[in-house]
Amino acid sequence: LPDLATPQGLKFKTITETTAEVQWEPFSFPFDGWEISFIPKNNEGGVIAQLPSTVTTFNQTGLKPGEEYTVTVVALKEQARSPPTSNSVSTLIDGPTQILVRDVSDTVAFVEWSPPRAKVDAILLKYGLADGEGGRTTFRLQPPLSQYSLQALRPGARYHLTVSALRGASESRPAFAQFTTEIDAPKNLRVGLRTPASLELAWDNSEAEAHSYRVVYSTLAGEHYHEVLVPRDTGPTTRATLADLVPGTEYGIGISAVMDSQQSVPATMNARTELDSPRDLLVTASTETSISLAWTKATGPIDHYRITFTPASGMASEVTVSQDESQLTLSELEPGTEYTISIVAERGRQQSLEATVDAFTGVRPISQLHFSQLTSSSVNVTWSDPSPPADHLILTYSPRDEEQAQQVTLDGTCRHTSLTGLQPSTEYLVSLVAVHGTISSEPVVGSITTGIDAPKDLRVGNVTQESMMVYWSAPIAAFDHYRISYRAAEGRTDSMAIPRDDTQYTLQDLQPATKYEIGVKSVRGREESELASITAYTAMDVPLGVTATNITPTEALLQWNPPLLEVESYVLILTCRAVAGETILVDGDNQEYQLTNLLPSTTYTVSMYATSGPLTSQTISTNLYTLLDPPTNLTASEVTRRSALLSWVPPMGEIENYVMTYRSTDGSRKELIVDAEDTWIRLEGLSETTEYTVHLQAAQNAMRSGLISTTFTTGGRVFANPQDCTQHLMNGDTLSGVYTISINGDLGQRVPVYCDMTTDGGGWIVFQRRQNGLTDFFRKWADYRVGFGNLEDEFWLGLDNIHKITSQGRYELRIDMRDGQEAAYAYYDKFSIGDSRSLYKLRIGDYNGTSGDSLTYHQGRPFSTKDRDNDVAVTNCAMSYKGAWWYKNCHRTNLNGKYGESRHSQGINWYHWKGHEFSIPFVEMKMRPYNHRNISGRKRRSLQL
Structure with a gap:
């Protein structure tokens, strides 16, 4: 047909691995629709779709990745088809999927993936440390390879891995994976110093940044393992000592590296402790041909003891003794001979350190006293061993011309002593006697003469x-x-x-x-x-010209001229209010020092002297007076249309007062004097929507501190004539108190009300309060219609006012009750009362709260007073229970009852909280628009934006 032209403008908008979005130009004449086909290059299969005439874009899904398609668009009208328009497009090649990293060790990881569906030239595998250190390594792999082993990885490191496909110059989207290699175990375990009770271990640190090593050890036959956590040492090697071990015992030891929650496989080794040595080898007796020995047995397991005894002639002999023995007598020895005797413990081929003692066969008396280190008041005395060993020794000494001697008793093993407290330039006789049981040896006598004494108390002065x-x-x-x-x-x-x-x-x-x-x-x-000697120094000269400059409230710069002598350091002493404070050391190369952390407006005395080694110069001083510090953190808060609260942090120094000035953008300026004790002030009478700049400084006598400043902008009214407390709150009036509302925004219906701006988001009109019993609530119908009391104290807002307010829209009700520290509340999501013709009938919604629901009982009831009985009881409920309420028969709650009256049902009652025999000391009834939360939330969000 002549009106079916060839579609024009065929092009491709977006192409992925399996989709192609096509666009073409619309026709300006009516026709039935479009036919679009996607035919692969190999003519195997294809997709044909028919579309409405209004569609000029189409997104074909389900295509094969990496495939070339011929896309043809034809217009249709009745049985006619337009000439086709065609174009070719190739879908993107897809990449590998389902990448998996497994069999990860400290240096190796195995990677697997599902190969792409498209025919590709290569698979690109790239990996490197996640933090980017060391760059990335790339492998070009040949399809159909779908796994690879990564080698020579860094232990304990996190790696980032990608796998993608490549065909020609096209690369698929990569598949990502991350993995962390295990930390490697320590290497080259070795044993250093061995003792009977300890093993010193050392090892080369793990390549991974392990923070500690877990050392587990046990005897080879042991059932219980011991464990110790050793911090990693800096450098290539870490050391640890295992203590309290069993002597001569082989231990199995495993050491694992620990890094965060990871722990390496352990590196293991075996090590044996040294044998414990016998101790305290003593000669207990000797004869001409024998020596008796005793020792303390080794604590660990051993086979036997080996005792070696060697005479002065040098021919050594040995004897072994059972591990259970702790004494032995060596016999058939040479008379009058000195022997060197040693003992070791043995177990298999292992041998302990030896214990040694010298002994003598027969009797060997003390032959001579030896004197050394003679002074004017002391001398050292030494002697040879007696044999057999003496039980004890008695040493006596006295001046030659004195009969009374001093005597000292010494242990039989003692071989020297010092005599002190002797008189100078005096000859002393000294004798020594060895005691064996009840037999004493002949005394060995010597004499010495003490030297003259030295001068005493040597000192210097002037x-x-x-x-x-x-x-x-x-x-x-x-x-x-x-x-x-x-x-x-x-x-x-x-x-x-x-x-x-x-x-x-x-x-x-x-x-x-x-x-x-x-x-x-x-x-x-x-x-x-x-x-007699002493070391002293001559005096050094003093630093000069110390002055204080650049003085601020908390800092000052001290400067001085150095003395001629090279100075090691200067000592500064700060004195404040006659109390010496901080002492400061200053390097001798400096000629100035910055004093910090001083107290503002304070007089300081700075004393200073120089030192060089033990030398100190004379002290010089100067005085400085720090400046008055300013207040800080000047902040404007609670900014409303006409007021703002200014607060600040006071200065540290003493002040007389503050000087505050504030200026508006219209040029008006005011100055205030604020008491020193105050840290806040509320600025009243400000202009609406006006920017103010406030300056504050402290004053003391004629001195003033530096200025601090802040800027704020007062708000404007959202509601010109607020009709409830919620609109006052949204106007920026955030303080609870008395406000005027206009019913339905009508200035002719202005009503003063008390607004609670804090409870549960604020915006509440309080219409009743009981708190002290000073206001009489047992009143007539006329009083309850118009209201009574003081809005700042106890009051009833009036039934007519409550009706008019709740007629403005849907309101919610909250009743707060308190008894000392105990509190409860009742909340109803609907609240209204009817007009005077309905006798102010009560309507409330669903309850929520903590007090229990005592008000629903009164749902739909008219109001009653002592002169208007509208209840359904036989008696007048208001008259019987001294109140006025929406009585039924008669009440579950009586919040206008008699204050403080505890008789049944006579007081201020809320049955489900305190029952009928308790008068609640504090009650507030309040209402606000039901949608206040949503409105205030939107208001806050708009302010944040």
């Missing part, structure tokens, strides 16, 4: 840069004169004789700030006492 005075106390022994010597650390030694009656001497012509070694000794003829 130290200047060029001189110092040396003082001392005279010695006890007679002497001829003193000799004093002194030398600088690297100078010559000067000395001179001092008369014996002098006990002080002034050293002069010294070098400043120099260390001197000073000695004084007593001299008698050719005999000299020990040297």
